[in-house]
Amino acid sequence: MEKKNGQIRIGFYICHCGSNIASMVDVAKVSEYAASLPNVVVSKDYKYMCSDPGQEMIINDIKENNLTRVVVAACSPFLHENTFRNATFQGGLNQFYFQMVNTREHNAWVHLEAMATTEKALDLVRAAIYRVAEHKPLERKKVPIHPDVLVLGGGIAGIHSALTLANAGKKVYLVEREPTIGGHMAMFDKTFPTLDCAACILTPKMSAVKNHPNIVLWTYAEIVGLDGFVGSYKAKIKHKPRYIIEELCVGCNDCIEACVYKEARFLDEFNQGLSKRKPVYMPFPQATPQIVLIDPETCIHFKSAKCSQTCVTSCERNAVDLQQQPRFEEIEVGTVIVATGFKPVDARKVPYYGYGNFPGVYTALEVERLINASGPTQGEVVLRDGSHPKTIGIVHCVGSRDKHTNQWCSRVCCLYSVKLAHLLKEHTGADIYNFYIDMRTPGKMMEEFYNRIAEEGMKFIRGRVADIYPDRDDPQRKRLIVKAEDTLIQEIIKIPVDMVVLSTGLEPREDAQEVRRMLNITCSTEGFYIERHPKLAPVNTFTDGIFLAGCCQGPKDIPDTVAQAGAAAAEVLALIDKGYIEIEPNTAYINEEECSGCKSCVPLCPYTAISYIEEKKKAFINEALCKGCGTCVAACPSGSIIQNLFEDEEIFSEIEGILNFRNIQREMSYA
């Protein structure tokens, strides 16, 4: 086999990965087999290829045996491709004269039969050895990075990321879709396990965001488009009309006072509909920024255009503008932190718990507001009928750990249920029953917290609630029966209660998919955004320069959210302070003389990297924008688009390698 890029001398290595690979794959046999393949000069197996001695072995072998190519069969390229590329480079070769075989995640870890795994390893190794012979030397390109950062979402995650970055001297755009920052945390009364008041922790951070010279805070705004690539993103932001000129409003609330509705008549979103607001309103007293807004769905002016507009005339600063239109703004940033949060499961999804039918049934978030001193009842737990509960049932895992709703454990519900039990007890003195499947209290001080609260006289019943229905013995039919199997005594029990609290789980926001597509990041089957690697890159996404913080990545409590937000900020800082980004060279390019200008590729590029040059009548790929997805390569009908590292010869050799199994069957006889 004569090669245009010189004589091919391949070094092959298979890693035991302790026993991860070696227990399932006969590594000695694979090494022996690889030695028999064309161009293979060195073939070895070793306990830990990624260790220093493992890498040294590659470096020395390259020098001593004049190797020109290296193949390592080990774990996923996500883990150690760079390690071995670097070793190849240290040995004096171009780092792309390397090919990795994933014989751990793709093989040893996913099969049960050792003999079959070994055979599969042989196939994969053969494919890589055939392929690597076709590899060409490539260089990474450096591009500068824009230092500004976009943070999406103004909950505790976004707030913490933004403040960390701003304190480091970076300019941050914090974009929040609601009229105020604060997110879910702003609705909570106290936080577990310390029982410190959520507002006391959060509101100083909210005002720090508002006042920080490096933070541009845009509330009631949404991202509607993101173009570009790491280091150079263009984000399009939509400012939704508040019908208030933000620069003029000082939050004096005179307009609310002056509204033609003398009484508040519309459900207050922040208080979960437990109180009323006017069409012009301040979301909550500590809302940040302190700017009112007008809800066109309820405002008479927008519904009938027959309003005397007392809000307009009442404002001395002329801040009310009923003609306001959505405004779009484009900003340039180098990196993005996605902190878009979660949504509590709609309790109506579990109809047999009666939420929405029985007034005595509340969601946990409603209870947070009820017990909050600045909530609709100033912290007095009053039921919808005006009475005070004497018995309360807290139902865990509503919309969690249930194949009919969500399979996952929402991780925070056990602990917030325990917290609510404590707070409800404190506020009402009621008898409190917790119905749980398992008590899950991982983390520092959490089990201690649970034990402490349990000792306060709460009743914990281990069993999933089967049904909630009105008590027929109660003449007013207000009392509810909570029916469950107490699995510890194996009996069906029916507990009459005045109030039911549904501990709803956490799920992805409704538009998580839309946002994901716009940002071009990936999500798992349940809809939470996926990190690049759970351990090695927990806040990175598969799209370079886009990072994750908080519950958009999966349910987590406030301490973990803040830790993750800090980590995301650190990753962003690491990128910005380096000043440039090295791009993987697996980009596509067009051979100009070969392009017929058929334009088939132009609309397909998900990164808008392809343009049609009218003067030359040829297509052109901006390599800085290209992510190497290969879509255009597959679509070019005349084969004139070539992708580095995925050239036809490389792919066909790999296919030829994987299909050339007949040779083995002859050579391998398991006697």
Added chain:
Amino acid sequence: MSEKPKIALYWCASCGGCEESVVDLAEDILFVVDNVDIVLWPVGLDFKKKDVEAMPDGSIVASLINGAIRTTEQEEMARMLRRKSQVVIAYGACAQLGGIPGLANQFSLETILKFVYEEAPSVVNELKTRPLERFKDNGRTTELPGLWNVVRTLDQVIDVEYYIPGCPPSPKLLKEAVLALLSGHLPPVGTVLAPDIALCEECSKKDTKPTDLKFESFKRTHLWEVDPEKCLLSQGFLCMGPATRSGCGALCVEGNMPCTGCYGPTSRVRDQGAKFLSSISSSIGADSVEDIDKILVGIPDPVGTFYRYGLPGSMLKRKVVL
């Protein structure tokens, strides 16, 4: 004997169009016959197989062989011309890629014979007579060539130096090939003697193709009127131009017929049909399986559409189980 270089022209499984294209050289044919000796050309001149057999091996400068290989006779002639020639040129789509006869690789030989001799609507053959390879009558044996079970390209049977594509090739390509042969300035072995760029390059309708084309349906020319000003693909007619080598001057497209791909793929593509299918599929404007099915109604014969001239020479070659 003349000192002029010797040239042979031969046909295998072909329609005769390639022969026609030689005649289409018009007055240029006089230049050709002035400069070369044609030693074999069954359609035009009365030389016999035995005349060529009598020539020393390698004495013919070039043999231009058109047509695919289906019969034992075609294979025998191809091998004989290979021995006698310094250069063999696969002339035309059938020799290069299998051509229209190559579409037979979708059916077994028995299916084909049964249809042709028994089932075709125009056939009256109550005795179900089939041609025989050998027939004895009055002590004399008559022989017919045998049929192989598949159609092959010329280079699947003998080594081939060059290819001239087309169904048929344009006289211009033939003339340029003859000039190259006479000059001795020959490109690397294996070259297709035509421009290595797709047809859009020379199509006059190219500028009208939008850069955001999405296919919501495919049209067939006998059912829809063609707008002569606009790119045919953008009108929904499956024009193979983007996936087909240029060199014909976009004759069909200029005549408002979509390109059917007879010049084969560029040198960079191994399988023209798969590549065009891959390209078209990338631009299907469908959101659901049902939408895709609706769009596919416009392609009733995918093999005949995407592999019209190239099935034997493609990576598919033939139906797996014939």
